Amino acid sequence: MPDAPRQVAVPVQLLHPDAVPPSYAQHGDAGADLTSVAELTLAPGERALVPTGIALALPHGWVGLVHPRSGLAARHGISVVNAPGTVDSGYRGEIMVNLINLDPDESFTVRVGDRIAQLVLQEMGEGEFLPVDSLPSSPRGETGHGSTGGFGPESTTGRR
Secondary structure (H helix, E strand, C coil), X not given: CCCCCCCXXXXXXXXXXXXXXXXXXXXXXXXXXXXXXXXXXXCCCCEEEEEEEEEECCCCCEEXXXXXXXXXXXXXXXXXXXXXXXECCCCCCEEEEEEEEXXXXXXXXXXXXXXXXXXXXXXXXXXXXXXXXXXXXXXXXXXXXXXXXXXXXXXXXXXX
């Protein structure tokens, strides 16, 4: 049987009467649902900060990543502008979700209580960035964006 995911206690402050703590739809889900405490309509191409009515106290060494909900993206073209949004452990303000309507024709209305995003908790490390004169070599080297191919007829990797 696989090990259970590591659990971490996260204090949640409810800042609004309609606020609910993040919750997982299914046991084992990576993302906990974030819900809206406001009603607003996003026209095609429009974006807005949508309040969740909650504040968190993530422990040091943890980060909250705000991801889009796949159902909203697939059915309505709703995404998170800065996906994933980052909630640092020291942040104590209200979690706001920067939604955008990518549908070219249809407006979308967010209602109070709608699940608008997912919060993924992740342990993280802090880098110690050390200036050097040169870097150790690697198989990839200095090749840039798209250099591994796989997206067009010129691909030689056999992957698409």
